[in-house]
Amino acid sequence: xxxxxxxxxxxxxxxxxxxxxxxxxxxxxxxxxxxxxxxxxxxxxxxxxxxxxxxxxxxxxxxxxxxxxxxxxxxxxxxxxxxxxxxxxxxxxxxxxxxxxxxxxxxxxxxxxxxxxxxxxxxxxxxxxxxxxxxxxxxxxxxxxxxxxxxxxxxxxxxxxxxxxxxxxxxxxxxxxxxxxxxxxxxxxxxxxxxxxxxxxxxxxxxxxxxxxxxxxxxxxxxxxxxxxxxxxxxxxxxxxxxxxxxxxxxxxxxxxxxxxxxxxxxxxxxxxxxxxxxxxxxxxxxx
Amino acid sequence: xxxxxxxxxxxxxxxxxxxxxxxxxxxxxxxxxxxxxxxxxxxxxxxxxxxxxxxxxxxxxxxxxxxxxxxxxxxxxxxxxxxxxxxxxxxxxxxxxxxxxxxxxxxxxxxxxxxxxxxxxxxxxxxxxxxxxxxxxxxxxxxxxxxxxxxxxxxxx
Numbered sequence: 001x002x003x004x005x006x007x008x009x010x011x012x013x014x015x016x017x018x019x020x021x022x023x024x025x026x027x028x029x030x031x032x033x034x035x036x037x038x039x040x041x042x043x044x045x046x047x048x049x050x051x052x053x054x055x056x057x058x059x060x061x062x063x064x065x066x067x068x069x070x071x072x073x074x075x076x077x078x079x080x081x082x083x084x085x086x087x088x089x090x091x092x093x094x095x096x097x098x099x100x101x102x103x104x105x106x107x108x109x110x111x112x113x114x115x116x117x118x119x120x121x122x123x124x125x126x127x128x129x130x131x132x133x134x135x136x137x138x139x140x141x142x143x144x145x146x147x148x149x150x151x152x153x154x155x156x157x158x159x160x161x162x163x164x165x166x167x168x169x170x171x172x173x174x175x176x177x178x179x180x181x182x183x184x185x186x187x188x189x190x191x192x193x194x195x196x197x198x199x200x201x202x203x204x205x206x207x208x209x210x211x212x213x214x215x216x217x218x219x220x221x222x223x224x225x226x227x228x229x230x231x232x233x234x235x236x237x238x239x240x241x242x243x244x245x246x247x248x249x250x251x252x253x254x255x256x257x258x259x260x261x262x263x264x265x266x267x268x269x270x271x272x273x274x275x276x277x278x279x280x281x282x283x284x285x286x287x288x
Numbered sequence: 289x290x291x292x293x294x295x296x297x298x299x300x301x302x303x304x305x306x307x308x309x310x311x312x313x314x315x316x317x318x319x320x321x322x323x324x325x326x327x328x329x330x331x332x333x334x335x336x337x338x339x340x341x342x343x344x345x346x347x348x349x350x351x352x353x354x355x356x357x358x359x360x361x362x363x364x365x366x367x368x369x370x371x372x373x374x375x376x377x378x379x380x381x382x383x384x385x386x387x388x389x390x391x392x393x394x395x396x397x398x399x400x401x402x403x404x405x406x407x408x409x410x411x412x413x414x415x416x417x418x419x420x421x422x423x424x425x426x427x428x429x430x431x432x433x434x435x436x437x438x439x440x441x442x443x444x445x
Contacts, residue, residue: 004291007310007356032352035313036333049291049310051357077346101422102400104334106346107353193421194335 003044009051013170016055017139020166025050027168029073030107032100033116043159058111058170061085067173072111076123077102079110089174091183091202095126098187101194111169114151117161120197120221126185127172128152128226129202129216135171136163148173152218155225178214180206182288184281187220188273190264197221198265199273203281210286211240217249217278222257222270231256232278241286250279295359299324300368308355315339317355318365326366326395330424337423340396341365347403349422366395375402381440382433389427397423401437411441 010016019025024046028034030053037043052058058073061082068088070079079085080096099105099122113123114134132151137144151172154161163169177183183204189195200220205212215236217229235249254275259267290309297304299322308317315332318324318341330338332351339350342364369375378401381387388394397420404411404419411419416437417430425433 004310007291007293009356009359028354028357030352031354031357032334032349035352035354038311039313039332045311051354053357054360100334101337102403102419103337103340103347103349103422104352107343107348 003047004049005047007049007051009054011054011056013055013057013137013168014139014144016050016052016168017137017144017166019048019050020168021139023047024165027052027115029053029109029112030075032104032108033112052168063176064173066176068176070110070172070174072114072169072171073109074111076100076105076108076110076113080105088176089126089130089183091126091185091204092123092130092174095122095185095187098122098185098189098192104194110172114154114172115161115163115169117155117157117159117225118196119158119223119225120200121226122187122197122200122220124151124155124226125200125202125218125220126183127174128218128228129183129204130174130177131216132172132174134169135173136167137170138164138167140166146170152228157224178206180208182207182212182285184285186277186281188277196264199259199270199277201274201277201281203278203285205236207285207288209240210242211238212236212285213238217253219253219257219274221264222259222274227257229253229256236282241282246279246282246286249282250275253278293356293359295356297358297360298362300364300371308358310354310356312355313351314341314353314355314358315350317358318350321355324365324367326370328392328395330392330396334422335424336393337396337400337420338393340399340423342368342399342403345406347400364399366399369399369402378402378405378437378440381436385432385436385439387428387432387436389425393423393425393427397425397433401433401440404437405441409441411438413438416441 025048026046028051187200188198202218205215215233217232232253235252239245259270328338330336334349334352341350
């Protein structure tokens with residue numbers, strides 16, 4: 001029925017990377033995406049199913065130099081109540097509060113939400129505007145090596161990323177916010193719980209003298225991947241957040257996204273949402 | 289050919305050793321292999337909460353969990369909660385408030401309610417509603433369920 005030949009539940013990163021090095025592997029963490037996707041036939045099992053839930057050291061939030069480091073198996077519930085996340089990345093905690101339901105937050109992991117690579121993944125837009133990078137480990141020549149990549153560059157399509165077959169996403173790193181840093185997240189859905197975003201918006205930057213610099217804008221559910229919005233960012237960068245600047249940025253946002261019609265909304269409606277909600281969020285940033 | 293794996297876990301306080309198909313979900317294991325049918329199959333995709341169980345203390349949708357991932361874990365189902373004197377107040381409160389109509393969502397509602405009350409012993413109605421947002425009921429309109437949980441939480445204040 002399936003092409004499954006082997007099940008493995010490694011206890012250490014070294015062991016897990018060794019298994020990944022041997023061939024085609026489906027990785028299981030919380031299972032909340034993998035179970036329905038495999039059951040519906042949208043994803044086929046590779047010959048090895050590897051459950052990483054028992055790998056030591058892949059859980060928890062720590063400070064690592066100038067970064068907040070979130071290990072991949074940290075669940076959405078754990079992020080929601082973590083004091084370091086509340087202090088240094090409150091916009092991520094806010095996104096976790098809009099995430100599915102308590103039962104799914106208790107099971108789903110941050111690494112899983114990233115690797116599932118849904119254009120509507122709830123944590124992805126806030127992580128992108130926080131300049132998060134992913135840490136990918138592999139063991140190509142018998143010893144563990146690690147590379148890092150900005151999350152904004154990680155996604156290549158729905159369900160597809162730049163993670164190589166022999167790599168494991170071990171952590172997410174977020175630079176600690178500089179003074180004046182502001183970040184906002186907005187998710188539109190028809191009910192608060194268990195809804196997949198119709199659109200989502202993240203905005204961040206350093207606010208000084210009424211203007212944003214280091215501006216980051218990202219959108220979810222308007223393209224095959226979550227996307228940065230460079231023209232919207234350029235319309236805001238360094239400009240005083242008056243009504244002209246805000247309207248120009250909201251207009252740039254509407255022109256910049258290219259959503260599809262689907263069961264959740266028409267493309268037209270999504271573009272209007274992006275315009276109106278970007279404007280509202282920038283009004284709030286200006287007044288804050 | 290189905291790939292099998294041996295697992296050992298605690299189910300409602302009793303150690304279980306089983307051989308499971310690695311693609312099987314935990315709900316099918318509980319209902320069809322172990323024979324505990326209190327945990328309900330509603331939607332099969334994590335939207336309705338009828339299959340809610342406790343895994344190492346946290347509530348999860350058993351339909352979204354791989355049965356093989358039970359290995360080494362402490363599992364509590366509605367049958368286990370029913371035998372727990374700590375849950376008496378919650379169970380009686382559901383009865384008193386008429387929070388059960390057809391009863392299909394009830395095991396999941398009670399499991400999730402017990403989790404909310406463990407985390408927030410003084411939960412107000414808003415906290416209870418947020419906590420139950422992953423559990424659907426198609427009969428009562430929720431008010432009696434929320435009232436039942438609120439009343440149980442403060443020992444019927």
